[in-house]
Amino acid sequence: MTTVTPGPLFAYHAVPLPLGPAETLARLLAAPAAVTTATADAIGRCAPRFADWGLPMHVLPGVEAAVAEGGEPGQVRLRWSGPDDVTGWPSMTAWLVVGPRGEGSRITFVSTRAPSMGLGAASVHRSHARRLLAVAIQSFLQALAANLLAEAPVVDARELLGATR
């Protein structure tokens, strides 16, 4: 039995996969770079949109992914860091929860960051911040699912993200 430190969690979005949960987790753990690559892909996809909204992404957010400990909410811990009120990309700690869905599986994005928490008082309106959060997380999960299902080896994007910070 692992006793867990209480703290509110928020389940944001989920993406279904045609693989069984054990297979999905195995692929996720075998290629942790899929998480950083998916972040880079999602940022690439969102950046023009964010720029249209007045948030040019001059600084790329940092991303760290690690296998979670037993008492954590999910199997992989993800941390996005950076000046989110400048870039619009949310700064948050999240967990990826791989669970069953029918015959396949789903990856759910869970975070201790509340959806109603503003990105910042300076440049981003609160309702705008919610939209940014939703777009960022949905784009990330879509990219992650594509990476996990891709046959090609996953490219490590950590250097790319680290070099530009």
Add this chain to the structure above:
Amino acid sequence: MTDALHLHAVQHVDRPVDEVVDRLRRDAHTLADDATRAAFAATGDARAGLPGTPPRVDTRHHDDGMAVISVSWNDDAGHWPPPGRFPFATDPTSPWWHREEEQTGWPSITLQIVVTPSATGTRLAVLSTRAPGVDVSTNRIDRHRRDRLARTAVEQFLVALADLLAPVETPAETPAVAV
């Protein structure tokens, strides 16, 4: 977008995830009821001096969302004495409602059972919209004790559920052979 969820407890089950999910989907109510009764028995010392019977257990299957099933411990057998004197008090959401939880200390809570694969089997986690430290009562049970009861109840439930899903196999006894 979503309610705040609280992670109450995590427990390992030494069985493949597909098998655990299948059993939970097939025997949800029986498993939840048996695990609740086992947890109720295991918390006997913590409940010393408090009356009560095991709570009513309701289960629901989920296909959308993180949880495979949810288990509700209900205390809707509450009352407000004398009956009928305060008609508004028949509403369980009314603060005048005399909740069974205040009598027994057993938490009224919906547990979302999240099943995830792990490297060596399956991991069960309990999530709930009820925070672990929320008040059970303001009348009979002091804050420290009701916190402990709520935590112990959920933890014991999950331990019992894991045991039901992966019973410990007792090795067969070798019959004594007379020489």
